Amino acid sequence: MKALSLYFLFIILISTTLNSQNENKIGEIDSTNSNCPPLNLAPIADGPFEANWESLKSYETPEWFRDVKFGIWAHWGPQSEPEVADWYARGMYEPNKKYMPYDSSMYLPHIDRYGHPSEFGFKDVINLWKAAKFDPDQLLGFYKECGAKYFMALANHHENFDNYDSKFQPWNSVNMGPKKDLIGMWSAAARKHDLRFGVSVHASHAWTWYEPAQGADSSGPYAGVPYDGNMTKEDGKGLWWEGYDPQDLYAQNHELSIVKKKIYEIWEWNVPNCNIPDAAYLDKFYNRTKQLWDDYNPDLIYFDDHVLPFHGLTDEIGLNLAAHFYNSSIKLNGSNEAVMNTKKLNEEQRKALGYDIERGKATDILPFVWQTDTCLGNWHYSPCHFINKTYKSSTQVIHMLADIVSKNGNLMLSVPLQRDGTPDSEEIRIMKEIGVWLKVNGEAIYSTRPWKTFGEGPAPVKKKIGNSFNDREKTFFTAKNIRFTQSKDGQVVYAICLGTPENTVRISALGANAKYTQQTIKSVQLIGSSEKISWKQQDDALVINLSKKIAETQATSFKITFNK
Template sequence: MKRRQLLKHLGAAIPAVALAPYARAASPLTHVGTGPIAAGPFAPTWESLSTYQTPDWFRNAKFGIWAHWGPQCEAEHGDWYARGLYEEGSDHYRYHVEKYGHPSKFGFKDVIQQWKAERWDPDALLALYKKAGAKYFMALANHHDNLDLYNSRHHPDWNSTKIGPKKDLIGGWRRAARANGMRFGVSVHAAHAWTWYETAQGADKKGPLAGVPYDGKLTLADGKGTWWEGRDPQALYAQNHPLSKSGGDGGVWHDQWHWGGGAAIPTKAWCENFFDRTRDLIDNYDPDMVYFDDTVLPFYPFSDIGLRLTAHMYNRSIAKKGKNEAVVNGKILNEQQRRSMVWDIERGQSHQIEPLPWQTCTCIGNWHYDRSLYERKTYKSAQTVVHTLIDVVSKNGNLLLSVPVRGNGSIDEQERAIVEEIGRWMAVNSEAIYDTRPWAMYGEGPVAKEAATPMSGAGFNEGKGKPFSAADVRFTAKGKTVFAFVMGWPATGKVLIEAMGSASPHLAGRIQRVELLGSKRALAFEQTAEGLQVTLPANMPALAYASALKIS
């Protein structure tokens, strides 16, 4: 298929100027797959996928918890460790040399082998997360480090059942999630390994080992007499290719993340192996959700891999359940793509009520466990998480919260305390969260009035605006009932909600009753042209940083 025909087949609804670097980088465009997908109404085109309807279970759930946990947590040194350990002079490199040795002798494959996950107890963690109010659970199936955390038939030498923990982690998470009545999702990040691991092709530029190659170019033959004898490191590192273009294009952090800017384009065979691995994951572990950590979808726009996997996920769900109950997450989506899957915003939020359901994914710390955050006691507070949840839900979104897991499979006591406090808040206020829909407006107050903080790439605008206070209100609705969250406890003991005044165009009639969730008593209120003024109880509740008024 010619280049122009393939781009049309992929449904690339983005400007031609934006497509130009992708097309050049991927030429000749031969990445149209032949691997089978489940039969059904969805074809691997945007036109077909754009008929997707987000299932009610996701719209009603509102809150999920994520274990973004894999071998990079073994070092407990934060994000992108498997890349950073090969960057001479970086914090990861210095830590790695001191803890494990030089990356020419002890690379990330060896870190994987040391990872044992000896304290992993999925049943206990999922019971805790259910008590915290999470309705769905997401487990990392692989990261950019390219290790599959399940019994991967198409990645047999580099998966968690064969090395490291020697456990089927996705299987254990899935069983525990189902036992706790939670929807189950998997996150897939490995499409980026091809360029992300390129630092492993390097060598020190100075020092006693200057010029000695790191282990990223090792081959099957090099393993004789080692612990990894018989395993091909290139099946993990995927570095038997020329490096991506270097220079002012931002590298893997920017243009090359989207397969532009001179990124080295993976071979069709490597992409098809990713397809086989991911289809195997879907078929054998039956997730309700698949989160792709990609701009739009894996290998988009030079390959149809992601489109085929999405169509397979949807058709398979229909075949098994009689209707499409599946959710697929993608990032940086245009309008057509947002109709085709659920838009995910990483560490950020929309500033409006979105017409379609969406999701914020964020973390109380770093994505991979970082011991220094624990030592400095700098995790996000339960208050920050609750405020984020309310704001996201008021705008038609869900919150997926990552709770970092230590290398050994446990969470620390600070994290546990945060999760438990979220659970105590949800026990009182979840009626105003679950099964709700946006009201006529998402909120009012100082934060709503400030200029929108622009998103950067996949999101990354959280924490850049004003903090919430008792002057801020957020709304949700359920039938004829409206919930108004007061984002703090006013010193005056009274709340004025301007949007609910007697002349409000958003109300069908006069307000009859106001109560505070957690208390069945009616509250005194006065509805005037100025707004709805509510007198709060004299006794402030325990977690008063966000209180829900039930207005009917």
């Protein structure tokens, strides 16, 4: 656990470096590197949006995304097969790299289980992944029961494998592994259960992320023997992958970037000594992503990128995709229902795209709708969270949700699936508890808008908020921490106490002379209870007196209605 804490601290430090070094200044939204090769991008759909920032800044977030508030993400793909947490397809090629949650490398467990990566590489892990119990209809029915209003599936990860019937990436879930169109199945189930459907795309990074697959051991019996990231189509004769080119997966027919000392450099295309992707790689990414949108018509697409895919090298790919998505949505729906979420956006860029904060949250109400994406445990499934009971609790998730919604955000929660496509029993228990709370208190969450202030109460013990990767620090709220939302018409304010209050609740922001209150209060109701409660709007606070102790709950919601 000590090693785990050190890892989390390291990630927070990396995030701070990213914020200080790599986030654009306001107005600096053009990012074209002279080293970018000429591109040959397919035409975009006709419509009012053009592939430039000025045109895209006229984008307006669709109402559905402002209303849904809570979504579930299935961060699930072939890296779920080993059940060794995240970044397995990179870590298995790094003998001297330690990855959490294990205080060891992924390289050693890979050899113990499968063999040496020169003989059994990640391409072979893909062949083992069968998704034997995958039932999207059952899963999405369960997620909806637990309060989800939208759902997102992993279209591909940094390992460069498409979980759909890809016309441009032969290494996909229809041709191998499960031999199923997973995104097609997810999409159909989402539509059946009336959930908005999203896809996440992470494959832009494979060029640098996979570079360790080109390596070799520096010592031992396999010293100097190249890992399978160097293999080509000719090496597959007589093997299960005959006819497929490993370079379509690994994309490693290029010179290595100079060895990196900082994780964030894997993400950036404008750092010194980064090997620039060739035009074929860039065009292929564009075509794969455009097909994903055109064939499956998701409502939302999330890019695991800073600003746009290949930002720092070129924004042309991302701008074309954004304009195409928006114009296509208008043709399909009659209005633009599309949402395109990315990270590290400055204020100007947030006018054109949806702003996502990975594993973090805002410090105050933001003027544009935004999203937190986070996870119950690790992004890809790791049994250590089940064994050690270290998942986020339902209380933590509910407190995050109330805080995020009060600041104009949505919460996208990843529930990592086991290799077979099922959640474990602990995840199911946590999700059911969230669902029970939302059944009672959903009125204070769904289809609400931020009020004049996000909340009040003592500051929780936390080192820093407002940046990515800060949600791993445990934050302890009490019932004196209150978060506010309001109805669309502004006649109702919801006050959510982050805990179970005792006999008296004082809400300073709703006092008669408070700067936020311009109307007198008509009624106060404890949501989920028919019991009448006594209250008084004093000059300095709304004081609610509870006649008897209420049932213990993760958070307690009051509905305050104003006189017109």
